[in-house]
Amino acid sequence: MLADAVRVTAFRNALAEVIECDDRVLDAGTGPGILAAIAAEFTSGPVVGVEYFADTAAFAASAAHASALERVRIVQGDVTRVDIGDPPDVVVSETIGALGPEENIVGLTYALRQRFPQVRAFVPSRLRVLAEPVVSDEADRLTASVIGAFSRLQPGGLSFEELLPEVELALGSQIVTTRLADAMPAGAPHTLVEYKLGETSDADFRCTVDLGGSAANAVHLYFEAVLGPTIGLSSHRTKPFTHWSHSYVARPSGARYATFSYKHAARRFSCRWAAGSRY
Ligand SMILES: C[S@@+](CC[C@H](N)C(=O)[O-])C[C@H]1O[C@@H](n2cnc3c(N)ncnc32)[C@H](O)[C@@H]1O
CATH class of the missing domain: 3.40.50.150 (Vaccinia Virus protein VP39)
Known part of the structure; x- marks a missing residue:
């Protein structure tokens, strides 16, 4: 730091x-x-x-x-x-x-x-958390390597073939920290939450992003902080790289809605995917 x-x-x-x-x-x-x-x-x-x-x-x-x-x-x-x-x-x-x-x-x-x-x-004075739909080779490589591992017949004849959609959903709920050098935008960023520091008492939020119609294979998660009247700081993939790195979630096949939530009591961000109606 x-x-x-x-x-x-x-x-x-x-x-x-x-x-x-x-x-x-x-x-x-x-x-x-x-x-x-x-x-x-x-x-x-x-x-x-x-x-x-x-x-x-x-x-x-x-x-x-x-x-x-x-x-x-x-x-x-x-x-x-x-x-x-x-x-x-x-x-x-x-x-x-x-x-x-x-x-x-x-x-x-x-x-x-x-x-x-x-x-x-x-x-x-302010902190926003945002989600940007992106297309990223890195997300494809990650999904291919995890699905590839689960696709192989395991020792003892154990097969996960039937469970591959579940594996993809579970992978999509993992927040991956990396350097997203190759990502391209695939939709407008969504503000998941905006905190007014000193005024907002509760950090918890829940927000659903609809990727219907987007070619995105991942969602880039980042923050924007307002530090001074003309000074900001962001962990967006196009901004100068910081020790916060870049974060994303991989989009499972057929998934349309990503629901992001944060629960401060557990210090936990989560992402749940759904194919059809919002949940
Ligand atoms: C991310 S570090 C930043 C350190 C330093 N300000 C800097 O910019 O390099 C945050 C520090 O805040 C301290 N901290 C967090 N909550 C605190 C609290 N309630 N009272 C005092 N220190 C706290 C942590 O122990 C940690 O050392």
Whole structure:
């Protein structure tokens, strides 16, 4: 993540846009303290980085000390509860999961808004999860290799031949993380969910995408984050590659509807396919 220059540069540019000269800044989930250190470049006010894990917080505190970043204070604890002193003006939090909400950015920013109603800006301020129908050789190769393995007669004479449609459906429910270099669009992207960070309390969603009439053999899943007034960050396959990689689900033969859902209690994204009417 530290080596992900696309990510770090986008956050830096957004913090430069959003922070005013004497703002108090909170980096919620500071890890090694990188966003807290960057924030300190743009304000003469105090910057607090809060990290849940004690060893990571100690590492961040040592790094800030060794770098003579006197205005950066690292606090260990749960950022939604731990005492940080004066309320912040700006909250930055890079707790974005592979598809968006899995690292609890929605619940965390909502809790911080409840705790500090006077926060002027959250970075990011919005997070969307999208699904784009695509045609991808990589998805065909994956399906062919899995179906090929199940098509072969197994030792002992075990045959899965009758179950191949089930195998394809199960494969289609797997979210594959890869580099989608070869995909082409096969329909307009659908917004599955949009979170207003600090305002949206519940990350759970369920949304059905109709692929009827599309030649898509896969659906590319990605996020778009609004970091600042002119700065965004996206894991879309055509954007600069990040450590979040690219995600997709393979479309089973004959499947028309893909229902995507997220349940935060289980930290789980799922995709269910149906051939006919929506379910
Ligand atoms: C994806 S890392 C990002 C680290 C750093 N901000 C960066 O941009 O490189 C998220 C960090 O947030 C921390 N974290 C998540 N939830 C937290 C919470 N409620 N309180 C404090 N830290 C939390 C995790 O332990 C992890 O170190």
